[in-house]
Amino acid sequence: MRAAVLREYGEPLKIEEREPPTPEPHGAVVAVEACGICRSDWHAWMGHGEWADDQVPRGQVLGHEPAGEVVAVGEQVTALTVGDRIAVPFNLGDGTCHYCRNGYGNVCVNDRALGFQPEAPGAFAEQVHLPWAEYNAMRLPEGVSARDVAAIGCRFMTAFHGLAHRAALGPGDWLAVHGCGGVGLSAVHVGKALGARVVAVDVNESALGRASDLGATEVVNATECEVPATIQALTDGGAHVSMDALGIAETCRNSIRSLRRRGEHVQVGLSTDAERGEVSVPTDYMARHELSFHGSRGMPPTRYDELFGLMQAGAVTPGKLVSREVALSDVSDRLDAMTRYEVEGVEVVTDFAN
Template sequence: MKGMMKAAVFKGIEHMEIESLEIPSCPDGGLLVKVAVCGICGGDIRNYRSGLRNGKTDQIMGHEIAGEVVEVSEGVSRFAAGDRVALAPDVSCGECYYCRRGLVNLCDDHRMLGTHFSGGFAQYIAIPKIVLERGFVEHIPDDMSYDHAAFAEPVSGVAACQEYNRISYGDTVVVIGDGPIGCLHMEVAKARGAFRTVMLARGRMEQARKFGFEHLICNKDPKEAAEKVKALIGPGADVVICAVPNAAAQQQALELVKKRGRVVIYGGLPGSSPMTTLDSNKIHYNEIMVLGAFSYSSTGLEDALRTIEEGKISTGKYLSAKVSLEEIVGGIQMVTRGEALKVLVDPWA
């Protein structure tokens, strides 16, 4: 397909420009997709503020993508022009120690759409053969909108995290963070049968309230919040999930978890400041497990689309606003100020 397209191009820290670029060619063994919507992820915001890996610039970011296949390379049989597809960012090598054991999210040569490959903040995205073979491209169910399909990527990670941590009946779960990921953790924990779920919220209390969470505690004063949590759940939580990229939340989690409980770090800190301080005596004497959780298995996106299709996630409650490419920085600011949970970018607006 020949012609020009618009794209929001990351030029450097807190510097995004709208450019007119040639529509990419359909790669050998790959696809060309017309982007319908692309969600603004917390990772996109972190990269916008702190920079991409290795100082990379002149990149199209965005990885929560839904769109329509417009061209298919010869030899590709799984997709056809006109198919509606959802995409997720991870691309594994398929050959390293972890890939050979099915742990594709831990790939030693892990790459991502929007970081190593051009992403979805553009009108079109080329999907190379390696992405088609080692990444995440799935058909969207017939009755699902593009907006809801684009939200499947964050659902994938949250669902995988809770599966890995085996959250189930009888568990008391505390979630620190009231963004879309925090709300998802609350919904998924409840769907998995958690006995009690508690959210510590700060900047988006009103957005979180619309989900009807049973226990929603203001976290502006962490000491006061901890006292309220302990009064509610006694000895502490079975699992505390840090759903914000914040070192202070990781420290706070140790105060909220019970002996032999688990603290789950879900949300990376900025690369320029990745270190945290945890009370190792508390971890040692209380036999607390501190775990990281990142990404999802090879069926993660497919499973998430099915979960949304079955109505287990209140998808519409997350989608706060839609902006054009020209308004993308404003969309980032909306999320940062706590005025929205999830903002979608419509590259055709």
Template sequence: MRAVVFERYGEPAEVREVADPEPAEHGVVVRVEATGLCRSDWHGWQGHDPDITLPHVPGHELAGTVEAVGARVTRWRAGDRVTVPFVCACGSCPACAAGDQQVCERQTQPGFTHWGSFAQYVALDHADVNLVAVPDGMSFATAASLGCRFATAYRAVVQRGRVAAGEWVAVHGCGGVGLSAVMIAAAAGARVVAVDVSPGALDLARRFGAAECVDAAAVTDTAEAVRDLTGGGAHLSLDALGAPVTCAASVGGLRRRGRHVQVGLLPSPTGATPVPMARAIALELELLGSHGMAAHTYPPMLELVRAGVLRPDLLVTSTLALDAAPPALAALGGAAAGAGVTVIEPWS
């Protein structure tokens, strides 16, 4: 098969021929019809993830058709249209038994713990626990955008953030995760403040329901701007980018007893991020992490998509062939990496 491969961290990846994967007894091989280009892939390419072994194929949000099935798989067969969370759970550890597959103790992640979906085929573990059926009529590009960014944003806003109608929600960083969060929060009846340095990203945020926008490049204090717009601070705030400055601004922009959800991966492996903890103590803030979404919790989100309340298809702003993936991956590290979701189609 053809795949995007890098041999050294931070050095150019290339498209080359590599061996086709084989399914584990509990797994499947999926023919990749679409796979998202995500900032998490850039973090992996930069060497920020200790699970990666070189040489490596990135890519973790995908959709396609089942190509081969392991002997112990009972729920899936060749030809099924599927997607998958970026966290593949084992299904048998205490966290999985509690229904918390997104923090599985023995999780695998395509594109991190093993070769990923910037390829024509990808192997996925524990298929009966992790695969999600793609509804009829949903494009593979839309389904691919669900697996990491949209599902991650849904869990962060709805399940972890406990969004309520009428609340102010601040979203820091309006890439794929951030724009998904804007759309989901607005659909829940919240008033959204979108924060970004890109006018194009803020234009998309308005399109997807943001009531207010803050150009972080044009203000001296982003947190203060959010507090001013919301009459004292956001009830719920998300760092959807993953940078020390956006994390601190998200916490700083909260009102009393507000809730911060960290969604974006932070680049420092030691977690050295200047969070205003004195403010967190004085205002009794909640500081929460959010790590993907378990496959069994997809149905309510998929029903909102089916009903047209949520439109993840509108978030897909560009489509690339596999040969264009290496430079696009490298470009994700820039301040102007582009808004929305970029999808790679490995067979185009």
């Protein structure tokens, strides 16, 4: 099978021929129909994460936002059959640890991170292996395309989990979203679906235009104002929930200072080598105003049904985020475009033969 392999950080991925995976007794093999290209792939491609002992090794097949069709199952798997169409989460839980048993499989103590660890080769490939398949596989509802589910991938489900499960965003609340890339635009769309009023912040007018199309009530160009003060004024005292969807020091601190008293900050964006995993935050300000700081990673597999239900009801349409469909051989170019912040929305690999 063809697969895109990380050989050198920051250099084009190598399209290589590899042996197709065979399922572990608890696993399944999926023929990939679509896989999103995410900024987390860019972090891996750039070699970020060494400061947290989280650097993706050379030789890794990247790609962590797949959907496709089951083509083989392990001997212990009875709840899945060949031909089932499924979504594959990137945060793979074993289904047995304390966290998995209590609904938090996204932070499983034995987890495998799809596309980021040698034990979990990724989905920039014609086929991908899914471990602990009965716990992790999420069947696609009727009428939901693999392309749209790839748009859910890491970014949409992470935004949904962060706003609906980690924070307590409710109807009528103000939500501020800092950074309107894939996860930020997902957060705008999810926030609108949950009944919130959304302020979208970016430095790119085209990205802000997309945010408006997805339901943002207000848009703020960060190059033209002092962001926290502007949001405080627009929301009559600050956002109830604010998300840093980019991960640089400026957006993290702006997000915190955009909150009203007892507001909730959600950290989704990962840092670059400028921050090396650490950002100083205004702790006195947070204590004085009783602000909450939530980390958020992916989404428990057991809660996919909530998101699929919103899709079937038409409350969210992740396909609207897809800006481009590309071939496997295009992935390196699209990762390079992320370096220059030239990617808008969600780009998805749908052609694995070229």
